[in-house]
Amino acid sequence: MLVRSWLAVFCGLLLMGLIHGCENTDTPKKTVPALAKELVLYDWVDDMPRSVLDDFTREYGVKVTYLTFESQEEAVENILQGKVYDVAVLENPFVPSLIGAKRLAEIDFRNVPNFKNISANFRDLAIDPGNRYTVPYHYGTTGLLVRTDLIGNAVNSWTDLWDPRFAGQVALRLQPRELISITLLSLGYGLNSEIPDEVNTAVDRLIALKQSILWVEVDTPKAAAKLLSGEAALLLGWPLDYQEAHGANPAISYILPKEGAPLWSDNYVIPTSSPNSYTAELFINFLLRPEISARIVNEKNYPTANDAALPLVNPEIRNDPVIFPSPEQLRRAHFYLPLSPAGESLYKQAWDRFLAAPPVLPNGQ
Known part of the structure; x- marks a missing residue:
C-alpha cells in the first residue's frame, strides 16, 4: 500500500511539474574528522561521470577509485562478504536484507545537508523508514530497444521476446531479478511474485x-x-542504452510494453566495511549539489531524485519521454519490492536452475 501510495503521489507531482529549489550548503559538523586520502565508489559500469569524481578530488584532495559490478546480486554478495567500499549504489529491493545483516552504516545527515534537495516522493519508503541508511539517487524504467528498420513496429509486449520471428536476435544481460521479473509480467503474473508455481x-x-x-x-x-x-x-535495456543506440541509428525505438514496465530506483549507501564514513558522507553531499546531480542526468540520461537539480537539466532531456516517462506510463509501471527471505531463496533456486539448463552460457557463466 505504501509503495502504491508513493507511486500515485510521484506520478501526480511529475504531471504537475512541481519542483522545489534549494540552495546549496556543504557545511560539515563543527568537529571535523580528517579526510581520507582515498575513497572507493562501488557502482554500475559507466554510471558515474568521471568528471564528477575528478571535481570532488580537486576540491577535497581525495582520490576516488571507481569499482564496478555486473549485477545487483554480485554487489550484495560482495558487501555481505565485507569487501571494503566507502559508497555503493543499491536498488531499493536489495537494501532491507543488507540492513538486516548489519552491512549498511547509519548515515550522519549533519554531514549531508543537501539531503534536503531530495524529493519527498523518494523519502521514508518502506525499504528504509526515515532514510537512516539510504540517500536516493536516480530512477528509471526497463524496456525494449527495437530495430524498427529490421523488424518494424510490431513489438509492444514482453511476450514478443518469445516470438519465433526474432529467434537468435534477442539480446539480454545476465540480470537475475530483472529477467525473472519481466518473464513473470509476460505471463500475466506480478513483477514481485513469490508464489512458487508462478516463479517456476x-x-x-x-x-x-x-x-x-x-x-x-x-x-x-x-x-x-x-x-x-x-x-x-x-x-532488453534502459534509457541510457537507448540514448547511445538511437543517437547512432534513429530507427531504434524504446518501447515500454503494454503489460507495464519495471520501475527501479537506486540509492547511495555506506557499507559498514568502510573505514571512511565521514569522507563518504561529504562525497554523497557533494553528489547532491544541484549542479552536480544535473550534470549526472545530462551525461547519463537517468532522471534524478534531486528536485533542486531539475531546473538545471537540459530541456531536451527533461522533456524526453524515454528518460522522464509520462504519468500514464508511470501509472502502468511496476515498482520493484524487496523479497522476503523465502522469496530470495525461491528466486536463487530458480536462477540456479536457469543457469544449469542447456545451452551452456558463454564464458562458463
Whole structure:
C-alpha cells in the first residue's frame, strides 16, 4: 500500500511539474574528522561521470577509485562478504536484507545537508523508514530497444521476446531479478511474485528462450553495439542504452510494453566495511549539489531524485519521454519490492536452475 501510495503521489507531482529549489550548503559538523586520502565508489559500469569524481578530488584532495559490478546480486554478495567500499549504489529491493545483516552504516545527515534537495516522493519508503541508511539517487524504467528498420513496429509486449520471428536476435544481460521479473509480467503474473508455481513457470519459460538469446555485457556501449551491428533486433535495456543506440541509428525505438514496465530506483549507501564514513558522507553531499546531480542526468540520461537539480537539466532531456516517462506510463509501471527471505531463496533456486539448463552460457557463466 505504501509503495502504491508513493507511486500515485510521484506520478501526480511529475504531471504537475512541481519542483522545489534549494540552495546549496556543504557545511560539515563543527568537529571535523580528517579526510581520507582515498575513497572507493562501488557502482554500475559507466554510471558515474568521471568528471564528477575528478571535481570532488580537486576540491577535497581525495582520490576516488571507481569499482564496478555486473549485477545487483554480485554487489550484495560482495558487501555481505565485507569487501571494503566507502559508497555503493543499491536498488531499493536489495537494501532491507543488507540492513538486516548489519552491512549498511547509519548515515550522519549533519554531514549531508543537501539531503534536503531530495524529493519527498523518494523519502521514508518502506525499504528504509526515515532514510537512516539510504540517500536516493536516480530512477528509471526497463524496456525494449527495437530495430524498427529490421523488424518494424510490431513489438509492444514482453511476450514478443518469445516470438519465433526474432529467434537468435534477442539480446539480454545476465540480470537475475530483472529477467525473472519481466518473464513473470509476460505471463500475466506480478513483477514481485513469490508464489512458487508462478516463479517456476516463469523460469521454465525463460529456459525455453535460452537458445534464442544473444548475451550482452552490462556496459552500455558494448550492449548497444550488438543492436547497431544488426546482430540483435531486440535489446532488453534502459534509457541510457537507448540514448547511445538511437543517437547512432534513429530507427531504434524504446518501447515500454503494454503489460507495464519495471520501475527501479537506486540509492547511495555506506557499507559498514568502510573505514571512511565521514569522507563518504561529504562525497554523497557533494553528489547532491544541484549542479552536480544535473550534470549526472545530462551525461547519463537517468532522471534524478534531486528536485533542486531539475531546473538545471537540459530541456531536451527533461522533456524526453524515454528518460522522464509520462504519468500514464508511470501509472502502468511496476515498482520493484524487496523479497522476503523465502522469496530470495525461491528466486536463487530458480536462477540456479536457469543457469544449469542447456545451452551452456558463454564464458562458463
